Amino acid sequence: MRFMVIVKATKDSEAGVMPSEELLVAMGKFNEELVKAGVMLDGMGLQPSAKGARIKFDGDKRTVVDGPFAETKELVAGFWLIQVKSLAEAIEWMKRCPNPHNDGGELEIRQVYELEDFAPGEGIRIHEKVRDELKKQK
Amino acid sequence: MAAGQHRAISALFSIERPKLIASLARIARDVGVAEELAQDSFEAALEEWPKSGVPDKPGAWLMLTAKRKALDAHRRKQMAAAKYDELGRDLREEEATPPDLDSVLDDDIGDDLLRLIFTACHPVLSQEARVALTLRLLGGLTTDEIARAFIVPEPTIAQRIVRAKKTLAEKQIAYEVPHGEELSGRLAAVLEVIYLIFNEGYAATSGKNWMRLELCNEALRLGRVLAELAKDEPEVHGLIALMELQMSRFAARVGTNGEPVLLMDQNRARWDRLLIRRGLAAIERAHEACVKLNRLPGSYLLQAELAACHARANKAEDTDWAKIAGIYGALGTLSPSPVIELNRAVALGMLMGPQAGLEIVNALANEPALKNYYLLPAVRGDLLAKLGRHDEARKEFERAAAMTQNEQERAVMLKRAQR
Numbered sequence: 001m002r003f004m005v006i007v008k009a010t011k012d013s014e015a016g017v018m019p020s021e022e023l024l025v026a027m028g029k030f031n032e033e034l035v036k037a038g039v040m041l042d043g044m045g046l047q048p049s050a051k052g053a054r055i056k057f058d059g060d061k062r063t064v065v066d067g068p069f070a071e072t073k074e075l076v077a078g079f080w081l082i083q084v085k086s087l088a089e090a091i092e093w094m095k096r097c098p099n100p101h102n103d104g105g106e107l108e109i110r111q112v113y114e115l116e117d118f119a120p121g122e123g124i125r126i127h128e129k130v131r132d133e134l135k136k137q138k
Numbered sequence: 139m140a141a142g143q144h145r146a147i148s149a150l151f152s153i154e155r156p157k158l159i160a161s162l163a164r165i166a167r168d169v170g171v172a173e174e175l176a177q178d179s180f181e182a183a184l185e186e187w188p189k190s191g192v193p194d195k196p197g198a199w200l201m202l203t204a205k206r207k208a209l210d211a212h213r214r215k216q217m218a219a220a221k222y223d224e225l226g227r228d229l230r231e232e233e234a235t236p237p238d239l240d241s242v243l244d245d246d247i248g249d250d251l252l253r254l255i256f257t258a259c260h261p262v263l264s265q266e267a268r269v270a271l272t273l274r275l276l277g278g279l280t281t282d283e284i285a286r287a288f289i290v291p292e293p294t295i296a297q298r299i300v301r302a303k304k305t306l307a308e309k310q311i312a313y314e315v316p317h318g319e320e321l322s323g324r325l326a327a328v329l330e331v332i333y334l335i336f337n338e339g340y341a342a343t344s345g346k347n348w349m350r351l352e353l354c355n356e357a358l359r360l361g362r363v364l365a366e367l368a369k370d371e372p373e374v375h376g377l378i379a380l381m382e383l384q385m386s387r388f389a390a391r392v393g394t395n396g397e398p399v400l401l402m403d404q405n406r407a408r409w410d411r412l413l414i415r416r417g418l419a420a421i422e423r424a425h426e427a428c429v430k431l432n433r434l435p436g437s438y439l440l441q442a443e444l445a446a447c448h449a450r451a452n453k454a455e456d457t458d459w460a461k462i463a464g465i466y467g468a469l470g471t472l473s474p475s476p477v478i479e480l481n482r483a484v485a486l487g488m489l490m491g492p493q494a495g496l497e498i499v500n501a502l503a504n505e506p507a508l509k510n511y512y513l514l515p516a517v518r519g520d521l522l523a524k525l526g527r528h529d530e531a532r533k534e535f536e537r538a539a540a541m542t543q544n545e546q547e548r549a550v551m552l553k554r555a556q557r
Contacts, residue, residue, distance in 0.1 A: 036248070037153070038362030042412060081412065083355065088149035114389070 002041070002083050002112040003090045009049070009075035010101040014068060016048045019101075026098040034082065039093060045078035073106070087111065143188050151180045152278050154197045159275055160250035162204055167313055169257060169275060170303035171208075179204040251276075252315045252367050255360075259328040262309050267302035268331045269338075274299050276363075277356045287349035288338065325368070329377050329438065332360050336381050340388070354385060365420070372427035376439030379420035383445035386413035398546055402454045414449045421446055440469050459489035476505040477513075484517055492524035512541035516551060523557070532556075 019027070034040035050068035069075060077100075084090050090109050099105050155176055162172035179200045193199040258272040273279045273287075281299060285292040316324040339353030361378040368374050390408035393399045424439045435443070443465050451457040466482035479502055487495020499518050508514045519534030535555035539548045 036363065036366045038359035038366075041416065083359070085152065086145075086149060088145045089152060092146065092149045092153055 005080040006108040007078040008106040009077040013077040042081040160254040175204040178207040259331045271302045373436045375424035379442035382417035386410040476507045492521040496521040512538045
């Protein structure tokens, strides 16, 4: 099963403070360990929310709100995508992660829905219809 | 002990287990003994850790404990077995110097893991034994899980593993990574085992047998580990690329009623983009390794290239059939086979039209190797149908249906015959 491990933002990450050399090295080693074990599939760090935007939906209305966003601790600062056999294994791997921020970090582990979890239904049929339309246009 | 605690320790052990076995086997020169000692150390952890807390370096703790167990056994039973003695000496040397958990685990654990992989896939063992032993020692699957995945009785698998370990001990197989001329053949055997595990899981489209999916994931994980351990080997990257790309279509290749969906008819929106990206990156690495060693692409890399041609096409009509026909040509040169020729004919038919394809297929009609191959009439039927020769097409599909043993394949063929 696959899990997304979400790194929560902190005051520092939102301020764009770059990680120290020491943390970079430690994080690099940790990632290497994950890759060597065939566990890590993907991972990225995100820039501060000041450089981002939100789109809010209200019925048919869409409102764009520019960053930064206030609720720092709920924001996402990066993620891993890992593949392991159980949540317990995901937890044991991520406990080995160096503290991602100097000012109190938090990781959240969430299981990924796999496509085969969805029963083929209307949604999948729509994708197929779009494909057929594209075929006709050719 | 709380269930959560047991779960956490078990998860930790499953992370450490392959490394433990790999290192212990180097010292004990026996994978069976190594596996038992690893298990003993796990049981010790289940007893100790709930009281004392999980140590800072659980892997080193488990390793040290396993070595102590070996020494105990040696002292208690006065075992003549040199294996235990060797472990004991190793430990006594460590105890003579100030205990340092860091030094308990070797830095070159990677080499031990490689040794373990090569040993589990040793040619002295039967193919079945290699698969079972690899899944048990490196995948950490229980005999029961392996048995369910392969749909055979549990005692059969258990026996297979016991016999395999015995054979390795009796024949005194050296615990080492082969080198020189031996390496390429031994590596091919390892890749074969991994791909066999993958295909065993991938081939089953019917039902919800999660153990089968587990086989695919386990093969992928082993491949990813091996790709890190043997970075210079092009075919290792070729195999992992092939598996990642095939896996990217896992969800799309089965329809609403569990029926197989052919590649060209699959909903490409359901292909896993992450796995495609990883597969394409692995192809790049394989090519770089080929250049470095001045080697031509091998069979896994070529097959991965085929899968990549499909992965790169956003619509079925965008498929680069010229490239596919060329790759089949290269595969045919590497290992000539009428089946590859048949596939090349299909690609050329897609490229140059059904008439050209039909001519190549007709030329293959008398190949003895294709005599009972249901895809030969299936391909002929498909080409004939495209040419509007429906009566002839129907006969070919019916012939194909009669030739296949697989029920779902037969259903697909009969359905086409009715069209």
